[in-house]
Amino acid sequence: MTSVTALFTVVLLLSKSRFSPLKRHRGEGKLAYTTVKMMQITDFQKIGVGLAGFGVAFLFLGVLFFFDKGLLAIGNILFICGLAFVIGLERTVKFFFQKHKLKATGFFIGGITIVLIGWPVIGMCVEMYGFFLLFSGFFPVVINFLRRVPVLGSLLSLPGIRSIADKLGESNSMNNMA
Numbered sequence: 706m707t708s709v710t711a712l713f714t715v716v717l718l719l720s721k722s723r724f725s726p727l728k729r730h731r732g733e734g735k736l737a738y739t740t741v742k743m744m745q746i747t748d749f750q751k752i753g754v755g756l757a758g759f760g761v762a763f764l765f766l767g768v769l770f771f772f773d774k775g776l777l778a779i780g781n782i783l784f785i786c787g788l789a790f791v792i793g794l795e796r797t798v799k800f801f802f803q804k805h806k807l808k809a810t811g812f813f814i815g816g817i818t819i820v821l822i823g824w825p826v827i828g829m830c831v832e833m834y835g836f837f838l839l840f841s842g843f844f845p846v847v848i849n850f851l852r853r854v855p856v857l858g859s860l861l862s863l864p865g866i867r868s869i870a871d872k873l874g875e876s877n878s879m880n881n882m883a
Contacts, residue, residue: 753786
């Protein structure tokens with residue numbers, strides 16, 4: 706197989722794929738292929754994803770090791786820094802300090818402060834309540850995405866879990882902004 710036919714075969718396979726980087730155009734009886742510009746991820750965003758991932762890992766380990774306050778504090782700091790790197794510092798401040806999210810931000814930052822003071826169980830409870838209030842608008846998107854993942858989708862359709870997932874997946878968070 707020559708390199709031209711191999712290239713043409715790859716182009717055909719990519720064009721039929723659902724997630725194709727190529728876009729088909731019909732015009733004048735011919736098929737023309739052009740590339741679709743993919744979203745660029747900057748190095749800061751890659752670092753932010755890493756920091757947030759390590760933050761979640763440290764939080765998980767902190768809870769796993771009976772609410773170790775050192776691991777929880779490092780996890781909180783890494784998660785906040787990762788979020789700031791991914792969406793930018795200005796957008797992070799705007800997100801946390803919107804008028805209708807001030808109560809949630811207070812609980813979230815208050816929980817982090819309580820963890821840093823030395824009461825990790827109480828601090829994590831307060832922080833989780835603030836996290837739930839802050840990010841509850843994203844839950845329908847996350848639940849619908851997880852329902853499409855092969856193993857997790859079948860777990861989310863189990864009878865007891867389905868009712869909880871349906872309640873979390875409801876997109877009426879705009880009605881609860883009081």
